Amino acid sequence: MQAEKTVTLNRKARHEFSIEDSFEAGIVLTGTEIKSVRAGRVSLSDAFARIDANEAWLVGANISPWETGNRYNHEPKRPRKLLLHRDEIVALLTRTRAKGLTLVPLKMYITGRGIAKLEIGLAKGKQQHDRRRDIAERDARRDVEREMAEARHRSH
Numbered sequence: 001m002q003a004e005k006t007v008t009l010n011r012k013a014r015h016e017f018s019i020e021d022s023f024e025a026g027i028v029l030t031g032t033e034i035k036s037v038r039a040g041r042v043s044l045s046d047a048f049a050r051i052d053a054n055e056a057w058l059v060g061a062n063i064s065p066w067e068t069g070n071r072y073n074h075e076p077k078r079p080r081k082l083l084l085h086r087d088e089i090v091a092l093l094t095r096t097r098a099k100g101l102t103l104v105p106l107k108m109y110i111t112g113r114g115i116a117k118l119e120i121g122l123a124k125g126k127q128q129h130d131r132r133r134d135i136a137e138r139d140a141r142r143d144v145e146r147e148m149a150e151a152r153h154r155s156h
Helices: 011-016 031-038 086-099 128-155
Strands: 005-009 017-027 048-052 055-059 080-083 102-110 116-125
Touching: 011 017, 011 102, 011 116, 011 128, 017 086, 017 102, 031 102, 048 086, 055 086, 086 102, 086 116
Parallel strands: none
Antiparallel strands: 005 102, 017 080, 017 116, 048 055, 048 102, 055 080, 102 116
């Protein structure tokens, strides 16, 4: 059995939001959509998830049309239903309403059995100063690692 294959990551999500919790959701796709997903032609950069009428939906994700899809091709940015357990949907709905959190897609991947899954995060928007602090911490961590590598190199 092969491992999961990451199709796309939403790098912007971890930069603009602090992720409090994450969930795995199945995603309802048409035939040409799953072919495009397996080919890696997906963008989650402007996407978000929302809950309407006790159903979870992925909105704004761009799955490029399949080249040889002819008239059966799909709409690239159509809303796609997410498959979650009812108790997960209720928990997400209460937490997004109570704390003002949003649902952000973090990554899309194909399982070992060939099924497309989406990891969604329960996220809180970062303020500008939070982003600056994160960048400063990352730079400081890089500087320390660089200094340690140079010190190891000098000692040999």
